[in-house]
Amino acid sequence: MYTIDHIIQLLQAYLKGEILPNEHAELSMLFEKYPELQDLAKKLEDPANLREELQAYEEFSTSDPAQEQRILSNIMDKIEAQVDQQPKRRWMQYGWYAAAACFIAVVGLGIWQINKRDGIDTSDPATPVDAVKLAENLLPGGNRATLQLADGASIGLDQQQVGIVMGDEITYTDGSVALATAKDEKRMMILSTPRGGQYQIALADGTKVWLNADTRLRYPNKFTDKQRVVELDGEAYFEVAKVAGKPFIVVTAKEKVEVLGTHFNVYSFPKEKESKVSLLEGKVKVSVPAGKTRLLQPGEQASVQGEELSVQQVPVDESIAWKNDEFMFNNEPLGTALAQVARWYDIDIEIDPSVAKMKLWGSVSRLDNFDKVLKIIKMTDDKIKVQIEGRRVRLMK
Incomplete structure (x- = not known):
């Protein structure tokens, strides 16, 4: 695959008319592989055609260079995969604008300089300026959650903290006390995040759970049974601590996930048709009320729609991007x-x-x-x- 840096240098030189003789063959190979880019390159040589595409790059550009590099790499990977599989038919699923976006992204710096030099107007009539300002x-959301106790009482958790830790006392991740609890009783609690909220929890067995927005996790303050069972509505990422002879089970309205020790993501909102379990590490068994069961390997995702349970390979980093503060x-x-x-x-x-x-x-x-x-x-x-x-x-x- 072409490297992003090299493509940027090659296409910038082409736009500026500074491409060297020994680079012509390589450029021809690039345009042969991505003919849509060659067509767009010719269009962009005309300042009248540049105006519309320039706005696309300005909106695409990010203040985080590392994030932009990941996006550019993802775009080139996607386009290369689609072209290799079925060049014409599959490409049309993304349309001409996908080619434009890719091209503008990789040659953005050169085009940006043209914009600054020539004073091109980058206004976009499709989206009114006041909508963008609004x-x-x-x-974005933040660290917001409520803890409901066994007696029904609820406490709002500190928004300056990222999460809580279960133990003889409930503490925040920095060690400060959030709530004193009974040491000798098993009590069920509910940690819930609102829309616009997220929070973390370390359960009594050492399992770590990240809750996404609009999510509820029901769990005991201590695990005393042969199985460690929690209930989930919403989306959460689990890093399950291994405890010999005590499987960890996540129950949702649509499926049950059984593990011994592993890392996985559960996306299961009651009002949405599809529920997903994505496995990053270890093994999990996913079952649905109709009786169907599948064992997942790392890199696989179980999809539940009604009584149907299917499994496919997926880029699991996309499933947990939210945990890493990305969409x-x-x-x-x-x-x-x-x-x-x-x-x-x-x-x-x-x-x-x-x-x-x-x-x-x-x-x-x-x-x-x-x-x-x-x-x-x-x-x-x-x-x-x-x-x-x-x-x-x-x-x-």
Whole structure:
């Protein structure tokens, strides 16, 4: 595969008319492999055609160089895989704009300099400026959670802390005391995050759990039975501590996940049709009420829809991107992708039928305001229009 740095240098030289004789053959090979890039390169030589594409790169660019490098690499990997498999038919699934986005991304610095030199207007009529400004005011979520005790009492947990640790006392991760508990009784508790919230917990057996937004974890303050059972509604990442003879079981409304010691992610919201279990390390057994059971290996994901249980290979880093403060979308249906976004920003997103079939791809930090997510959406389809009223967002064409 071509390296990002080398592609940048080669195509920048082409745009500026400074390509060396010994680079012509290599450039020809690149254009032969990606003919859409050659067509776009010719278009961009005309300043009149540059205006529209320039805005795409400006929106794509990020202040985090490491994140931008990951995004560029993901884009080139995706395009190379699609072209290798079925060059013409599969490419059209991403459309001309995907080629434009890729090209603008890899030659962005050179184009940016042209923009600065010539004073090109980068305004975009598709999304009104006031909508972009309003999106800047939609802030990301943070460390917010509530702990419900066995007697029904609830306490709001410190938002300056990232999580709690179960023991004789419930402490925050920095060691400060959150709540004194009874040492000799098993008590069921519920740790819940709101929309726009996330939190961590270290259970009594040493298992670590990361809760995503709008998620509930029901668990005992100590594990005294032969099985360690917790109940989950929402999304959580588990790093299960190994305890000989005591399997760890996660029960959701749609499936049951049994493990001895492993790392995995569970995405199971009661109101969504599909539930997913993604395995990073170890082995897990996934079963559904209808009786179907599958054993997962690392790199596999179980998908549950109704009574159907299927397993496929997936890039598991995408499944846990949220835990690492990122959104990663890999040709993901717009509705599914924006359900995650809506929970994190605590907003309501309405998707017009005209864009409902759109697939989203790209990566953006969950620490950024909503306008950065909006730019990723625009990168996928620049004709999408956005209306924002309070915390309600509508996407349409």
